Amino acid sequence: MKRAAARAALGYVVEGSLVGVGSGSTSRFFIEELAGMRGRIAGAVASSEDTRRRLENHGIKVFGLDEIAELPVYIDGADEITPAMHMIKGGGGALTREKIVSAVAGKFVCIVDATKVVDCLGRFPLPIEVIPMASAHVARELVRLGGAPVAREGFVTDNGNLILDVGGLRIADPVDLETRLNQIAGVVTNGLFARRPADVCLVGAAEGVRTMTAG
16 A cells, blocks of 8 residues: 555656655655656655665665755655644654755655544654753653653664654644644654645555545
């Protein structure tokens, strides 16, 4: 189902231009599919060091955001997504770079299997990237918001920071919570992608791939 969604996402790649590529298992399938058209794109922008290595191993040239003028499309998976196209991302720990690349892109195409579509976000623990010296302070603030933060053991992000995974949340208003979390001193970014949701979601299911759009 993931591979089917990844293959369908090729239809959103603009030939002769750049494509932003996300991280995680579904994005790995997309990279494998993208390799088949590497001669028809200008290159890619990677959202993590792992993605960069995988793209380069397939012979796809990788550019930094400071090297490009525009990015027509960004393609990435999600840990959860609602029909309103709000997402939780960051299960792989690349949420900050994913959020930056998606903010630059003209269109955000999300690729998932059907198990990732939910009515309300929060079943999947919400990842939050934090500056190491602020982790205890941020954890206390998250408890005040009703969450149960757990430090991700043995993990450091590409940016040299830590991840707190926050369980116990039922996120009725993702836009508001994303904004509130960003105001906590020491938070680099959080895994709610609601202020800039996906534009299109390709959902792989047993019966095929369906297209989901907000509204």
